[in-house]
Amino acid sequence: MARSVTRAAVVTHGQPRQIGAGLARLQAVAAEHGVELVLPSDEAEKHGIDGTGEDAAVDIVVVLGGDGTVLRALTRFLGTGVPVVGVNFGRVGFLSSMSRRDLEAGLTRVFAGEYDVVELPTLEVEHPGGTGRAVNDVVVASASLGRMIELELAVGGEELGRQPCDGIICATPSGSTAYNLSNGGPVLMWGLEAMALTYVAAHSLRARPLVIPPGADAIVWNRTDDVDAGVMIDGHRVATLGKSERAVIGIGPDRSLLATLPEATFVRRYRQSFAS
Numbered sequence: 001m002a003r004s005v006t007r008a009a010v011v012t013h014g015q016p017r018q019i020g021a022g023l024a025r026l027q028a029v030a031a032e033h034g035v036e037l038v039l040p041s042d043e044a045e046k047h048g049i050d051g052t053g054e055d056a057a058v059d060i061v062v063v064l065g066g067d068g069t070v071l072r073a074l075t076r077f078l079g080t081g082v083p084v085v086g087v088n089f090g091r092v093g094f095l096s097s098m099s100r101r102d103l104e105a106g107l108t109r110v111f112a113g114e115y116d117v118v119e120l121p122t123l124e125v126e127h128p129g130g131t132g133r134a135v136n137d138v139v140v141a142s143a144s145l146g147r148m149i150e151l152e153l154a155v156g157g158e159e160l161g162r163q164p165c166d167g168i169i170c171a172t173p174s175g176s177t178a179y180n181l182s183n184g185g186p187v188l189m190w191g192l193e194a195m196a197l198t199y200v201a202a203h204s205l206r207a208r209p210l211v212i213p214p215g216a217d218a219i220v221w222n223r224t225d226d227v228d229a230g231v232m233i234d235g236h237r238v239a240t241l242g243k244s245e246r247a248v249i250g251i252g253p254d255r256s257l258l259a260t261l262p263e264a265t266f267v268r269r270y271r272q273s274f275a276s
Contacts, residue, residue, distance in 0.1 A: 004113035009038045009058040009082070011073040013065035016047055019089045022064045022100060023047060026087075029104050033111045037062075058082055060115075060259060062107065066090015067178070071234060074120075074135045074174075074256040083117045085110055085259035094177050094273045097264045106261060115259045118190050120174045121214075124252035127231045129239035135256045136175030136234045138249045140220045141167025141200060143228040143240060148203060150223045155197075156216035162223055166201040170218055170249045174256065175234075177274070185209045190258075190266045195251055217250035 013019050030037050038058050044050060063073045063086040070086040086096030087103050098106035123134040142149045151168055153160045171180035173188035176196050185198030186209050197218055198209040222229040222241040229241040
């Protein structure tokens with residue numbers, strides 16, 4: 001449940017110039033409302049100031065950046081019970097609750113406890129190099145640019161056949177509006193416990209996206225003789241699948257916690273970001 005804020009961690013865009021005076025504005029509104037800001041060492045070094053502590057024992061995480069920065073914060077605080085609220089200093093800002101011009105008014109409300117927390121499912125992936133967790137998506141794709149691969153897919157223990165393609169995207173609801181959407185995949189509203197499977201550049205007129213429930217894990221084999229497949233978690237390559245090697249992807253037990261202003265609903269964000 002939402003609560004008033006006394007300590008807030010700060011995560012910012014990788015390029016400090018992207019947020020301009022945003023950090024100073026955040027510091028001012030925090031001081032006005034008696035909120036202690038916690039800047040971990042990596043953030044303090046980025047901005048050339050003294051650090052004020054690490055991530056523990058904060059009420060909320062304030063992000064100054066775009067969707068990528070929000071994603072990084074959600075991953076960093078996954079499993080801690082600390083929600084993440086975004087102020088958009090990026091381009092689309094679908095995961096952010098407020099625009100940069102509304103920073104002061106929006107964070108005043110957040111610091112007073114006027115926010116909702118949306119629980120979003122994450123993915124677990126097993127691959128030859130180990131295991132991992134994804135907030136947005138797991139992608140199995142050709143490791144050689146311009147080379148098609150053949151993937152075999154099974155869902156819930158049942159084979160769905162082989163497909164020549166550039167790759168396949170396994171997306172959470174929060175990730176369904178990212179790489180999945182740009183490849184024609186379905187948008188999953190927040191609140192769904194589901195995963196979307198969408199092929200990338202399938203060499204077929206019959207390959208269609210599929211939405212699957214918890215427990216119906218997707219198993220993806222690389223069936224290509226001479227091209228490896230890369231396994232990427234939230235955009236970062238973590239493993240390689242040689243011929244006949246596989247990755248197993250399913251909905252995991254953890255939930256990423258996204259804090260939002262009450263009026264910043266999924267439908268409103270979707271309309272503003274993609275439908276208008």
